[in-house]
Amino acid sequence: MDNTLLSLRGLTKTYPGVVANDDVSFDIGRGEIHALLGENGAGKSTLVKMIYGLVAPDKGEMTLAGAPYRPAKPSEARQAGVAMVFQHFSLFDALDVAENVALGMEDPPKSRDLAKRIRDVSEAYGLPLDPSRVVGTLSAGERQRVEIIRCLLQEPRLLIMDEPTSVLTPQEVEILFETLRKLKSEGTSILYISHKLEEIRALCDTATILRLGQKVDTTTPSETTARQLAEMMVGSSFAAPEARHTEKGDVALEVRGLSLPAPGAFGTPLRDLSFEVRAGEVLGIGGVAGNGQDELLAALSGERTCPAGSVWLKGADVSRQGPTARRAAGLLSAPEERLGHAAAPNMSLVENAVLTAGKRKALVRNGMIGWSRARDFAEEVITRFDVRTPGPHVAARALSGGNLQKYVVGREILQDPEVLIINQPTWGVDAAAAAAIRQALLDLAAGGTALVVISQDLDELVEISDRFAALNEGRLSPAYPVADLDMERIGLMMGGAHDMEATHAP
Amino acid sequence: MDLSSISPTLLVASIMVSATPILLAAIGEMVVEKSGVLNLGVEGMMITGAVVGFAVAVETGSPSMGFVVAALASALLSIVFGVLTQLLLSNQVATGLGLTLAGLGLSALIGKPYEGMRSPTLPRIDIPGLSDIPFFGRVLFGHDPMVYFGLGLVLAVWAFLKFTRAGLILRATGESHDSAHALGYKVVRIRLAAIFFGGACAGLGGAYLSLVRVPQWTEGMTAGAGWIALAIVVFASWRAGRVLIGAYLFGGVTVLQLNLQAAGVQVPVALLSASPYLVTILVLVIISARGQHGAPASLGRPFHASN
Numbered sequence: 156m157d158n159t160l161l162s163l164r165g166l167t168k169t170y171p172g173v174v175a176n177d178d179v180s181f182d183i184g185r186g187e188i189h190a191l192l193g194e195n196g197a198g199k200s201t202l203v204k205m206i207y208g209l210v211a212p213d214k215g216e217m218t219l220a221g222a223p224y225r226p227a228k229p230s231e232a233r234q235a236g237v238a239m240v241f242q243h244f245s246l247f248d249a250l251d252v253a254e255n256v257a258l259g260m261e262d263p264p265k266s267r268d269l270a271k272r273i274r275d276v277s278e279a280y281g282l283p284l285d286p287s288r289v290v291g292t293l294s295a296g297e298r299q300r301v302e303i304i305r306c307l308l309q310e311p312r313l314l315i316m317d318e319p320t321s322v323l324t325p326q327e328v329e330i331l332f333e334t335l336r337k338l339k340s341e342g343t344s345i346l347y348i349s350h351k352l353e354e355i356r357a358l359c360d361t362a363t364i365l366r367l368g369q370k371v372d373t374t375t376p377s378e379t380t381a382r383q384l385a386e387m388m389v390g391s392s393f394a395a396p397e398a399r400h401t402e403k404g405d406v407a408l409e410v411r412g413l414s415l416p417a418p419g420a421f422g423t424p425l426r427d428l429s430f431e432v433r434a435g436e437v438l439g440i441g442g443v444a445g446n447g448q449d450e451l452l453a454a455l456s457g458e459r460t461c462p463a464g465s466v467w468l469k470g471a472d473v474s475r476q477g478p479t480a481r482r483a484a485g486l487l488s489a490p491e492e493r494l495g496h497a498a499a500p501n502m503s504l505v506e507n508a509v510l511t512a513g514k515r516k517a518l519v520r521n522g523m524i525g526w527s528r529a530r531d532f533a534e535e536v537i538t539r540f541d542v543r544t545p546g547p548h549v550a551a552r553a554l555s556g557g558n559l560q561k562y563v564v565g566r567e568i569l570q571d572p573e574v575l576i577i578n579q580p581t582w583g584v585d586a587a588a589a590a591a592i593r594q595a596l597l598d599l600a601a602g603g604t605a606l607v608v609i610s611q612d613l614d615e616l617v618e619i620s621d622r623f624a625a626l627n628e629g630r631l632s633p634a635y636p637v638a639d640l641d642m643e644r645i646g647l648m649m650g651g652a653h654d655m656e657a658t659h660a661p
Numbered sequence: 662m663d664l665s666s667i668s669p670t671l672l673v674a675s676i677m678v679s680a681t682p683i684l685l686a687a688i689g690e691m692v693v694e695k696s697g698v699l700n701l702g703v704e705g706m707m708i709t710g711a712v713v714g715f716a717v718a719v720e721t722g723s724p725s726m727g728f729v730v731a732a733l734a735s736a737l738l739s740i741v742f743g744v745l746t747q748l749l750l751s752n753q754v755a756t757g758l759g760l761t762l763a764g765l766g767l768s769a770l771i772g773k774p775y776e777g778m779r780s781p782t783l784p785r786i787d788i789p790g791l792s793d794i795p796f797f798g799r800v801l802f803g804h805d806p807m808v809y810f811g812l813g814l815v816l817a818v819w820a821f822l823k824f825t826r827a828g829l830i831l832r833a834t835g836e837s838h839d840s841a842h843a844l845g846y847k848v849v850r851i852r853l854a855a856i857f858f859g860g861a862c863a864g865l866g867g868a869y870l871s872l873v874r875v876p877q878w879t880e881g882m883t884a885g886a887g888w889i890a891l892a893i894v895v896f897a898s899w900r901a902g903r904v905l906i907g908a909y910l911f912g913g914v915t916v917l918q919l920n921l922q923a924a925g926v927q928v929p930v931a932l933l934s935a936s937p938y939l940v941t942i943l944v945l946v947i948i949s950a951r952g953q954h955g956a957p958a959s960l961g962r963p964f965h966a967s968n
Binding site: 208209228229230241245246247248249250254257258259263 | 826829830832833836837839840841843844845846955957958
């Protein structure tokens with residue numbers, strides 16, 4: 156009891172139709188880094204919201220340092236010493252760092268004192284930050300620092316971190332881990348939510364695994380293999396994707412000196428990008444979000460036409476062609492944003508199939524839509540990619556993120572592309588489905604398709620790519636075979652140290 | 662044409678009177694928009710304020726009473742908008758337009774018996790000494806209290822948004838309601854309060870038209886002042902100081918063109934009548950063309966604390 160900070164007993168929360176948490180109990184010790192592990196929809200978020208006072212539990216009780224703990228709102232949780240760093244940052248772009256910090260505090264000091272305290276804390280924990288910068292101009296890693304410092308200023312007893320590393324470069328992850336270890340040594344407890352198993356094994360003392368709202372187990376991650384953890388999370392074993400070694404064919408897609416101005420005030424310009432992808436090859440493009448990923452996809456898919464002579468498909472210049480012409484020529488793409496970009500939210504899966512596959516699958520003839528052919532194609536995608544839906548007539552909006560992702564990726568794969576550009580193929584998809592999507596991409600490459608996979612998940616890129624390049628501020632590093640790279644060099648590439656890389660390159 | 666008939670002293674003094682209704686409505690709407698709500702019903706709330714203020718002043722004989730009740734009536738109307746958009750999640754643009762139409766209709770109904778009457782008007786404040794200074798005394802001092810109230814309100818709103826914690830929370834809500842909610846701020850309550858304030862300001866602006874500026878009731882007498890207030894907020898880049906410039910510019914050109922019409926200048930009357938609208942928009946477009954615009958990022962987006 157002495158060494159327990161927060162104790163959860165039988166927490167239950169039901170939403171109409173779903174039991175988000177069912178009788179969850181575990182303890183978090185003082186100065187312990189406790190991992191909370193689970194698939195999307197396993198109930199991690201709901202559990203954390205109950206601890207942070209955003210949601211009230213239906214049943215069960217919590218004790219904090221021996222006293223009953225029942226926060227009705229976040230401010231009560233903060234007063235009790237519970238602070239939270241959010242997954243989707245709870246920051247305000249137009250306000251400066253100090254204002255953002257003040258908004259998250261119960262009783263902020265005067266702005267001058269606050270600025271000084273921000274500087275002090277940020278230096279003490281190795282997280283440099285200027286209090287007068289406007290948050291909209293900060294990088295993802297710096298934005299996270301704002302959140303962390305906001306929490307640290309309140310000297311929390313328990314710090315909750317919701318997927319903190321998903322937007323960071325490997326170097327930034329190391330800095331963050333240093334900070335967390337320092338906090339731990341000072342006696343702060345940390346509840347660390349993630350689905351990155353290696354991270355949890357490196358950082359956390361204990362791990363609680365949730366599945367479908369129930370606690371599966373509490374284990375010591377350093378004594379458990381990543382595979383065991385994954386299987387506890389998913390509840391069954393699944394096959395890891397397997398690459399088949401294939402002969403690389405001719406150059407299918409070549410980009411020569413592609414430059415494009417930024418599309419809007421907050422966009423990133425593309426600066427002199429060059430690369431080539433051969434048939435049967437997977438080129439992985441990594442980089443921290445907002446370094447030109449969306450802009451690159453738009454330039455390659457044809458959403459934005461490019462300067463003549465910059466994009467070549469099988470030796471033909473397609474730079475000035477729009478998406479329809481490029482699709483007809485065999486260059487297909489799947490953007491990151493599922494709802495509103497890859498799929499029209501209020502249209503049915505059949506209608507969404509027609510939107511991109513109309514020409515290649517001959518769903519549209521003489522300007523007329525062949526609805527029965529379209530339905531067959533949509534059903535084929537649903538069956539082949541195990542999309543969980545009542546049927547193809549359902550609106551895209553009604554599917555869960557992971558299922559819709561499987562659908563939009565499958566829709567492109569089944570059109571037999573010559574070149575497929577895909578941005579964040581497994582974003583927000585659970586581990587089993589992600590493995591299935593990666594396998595499908597590898598099979599496609601084995602069949603002779605050239606793939607460009609843009610992703611922020613480095614493990615994913617390392618797993619499926621033949622070669623890896625990194626985007627940084629709209630510039631692309633040279634592409635190196637993945638086998639020659641380690642995480643440190645990948646991190647340097649993502650940080651923009653291209654020249655240094657070139658001298659080290661074999 | 663006789664330009665000498667225009668008295669500079671009277672001209673400048675009447676600019677302040679002419680600008681006040683728009684200034685009041687615009688500063689209120691700016692606060693509403695800063696909280697992330699787009700209320701297009703300013704025109705409807707203004708004219709409701711105009712008719713209610715006029716009716717109450719005529720019945721009670723007290724223009725001050727008219728202003729107070731006008732502010733309450735328009736705020737009540739704005740709360741209808743607030744309940745519809747914030748609690749029942751109706752579309753803000755459609756609801757705001759509906760509010761304008763409802764306000765215009767309602768005011769015509771209430772105002773029918775009062776057509777052609779005159780209302781008691783606000784007395785001018787005469788400060789002995791100051792008001793007697795040549796030119797400036799007449800221009801700056803010696804107006805009715807609402808002129809100064811409007812100026813003070815601009816200053817108060819500016820200081821509230823810039824220096825107070827409540828103002829920071831209001832701006833944060835308009836910037837990202839999801840983030841504000843995650844930090845535990847009551848987004849809907851904050852927005853309802855802002856909508857209420859905006860409604861009260863629009864009501865005061867309307868009442869100023871019917872009680873001081875004209876002062877009588879005619880149907881549709883706001884004649885687009887509410888729309889101009891909306892436009893001024895946007896082109897003023899949501900800044901209190903620029904709202905003041907915009908409102909005074911509009912008021913100034915309105916008075917000037919009336920004087921020019923009276924003086925018989927050889928310019929088509931239609932063009933002169935349109936000139937306040939044209940000049941205000943043009944100048945504010947030029948101001949806002951440079952630098953950041955600073956529209957609240959959540960402006961007009963519905964908020965629902967779904968999870």
